[in-house]
Amino acid sequence: MIKRLVDRLIFGGLLIATLQIPMLADHYLQYLSGFFDANTQQVDAYTANARRHGFDSAESMIDALLQEPNPIVRVDAEHKLEILRQHHMLEQAMETLSNGHLLDKALFMFNPVRLDELKRVLVHFKPGLPIDVESIAFCIVVALGLNLMLYLPLLLCRRLRKNNSRPAASPN
Structure with missing residues (x-):
């Protein structure tokens, strides 16, 4: 009886824990949405600036800036290039968290590469039910x-003990 109770308590705890994954994914999406919006505004400003000065894209403008002899211009161009890379990664993250399957979302969120980001999301996370x-x-x-x-493993050990405790059949 106690074994059944413990089994049910463990299952209940696991169920409550797994039910937090969809809630965490929604919270993570909200967290990234604000960052994505701000990043998109910056990328749009780079694109508008590039077109205003005769470049086809923000990337072509940044390539030209990277060729400048002034080191401050090159450093600024490298910063702009990093913003563009971030924007691309954020687009993929938003797609995964918005339209991905729950397993894809979980793999994205619990990726060790994003551990610091997950910690920041968890600071304001409130448990709930999907x-x-x-x-x-x-x-x-x-x-x-x-x-x-x-x-x-417990079931296998129990079965092994049960099989080992049976008397061996006599050869007679």
């Missing part, structure tokens, strides 16, 4: 899988 059926179903399946993975 309201879409797909997320709930996915979380139940994941919680059941994790629960099984936790208990599989």
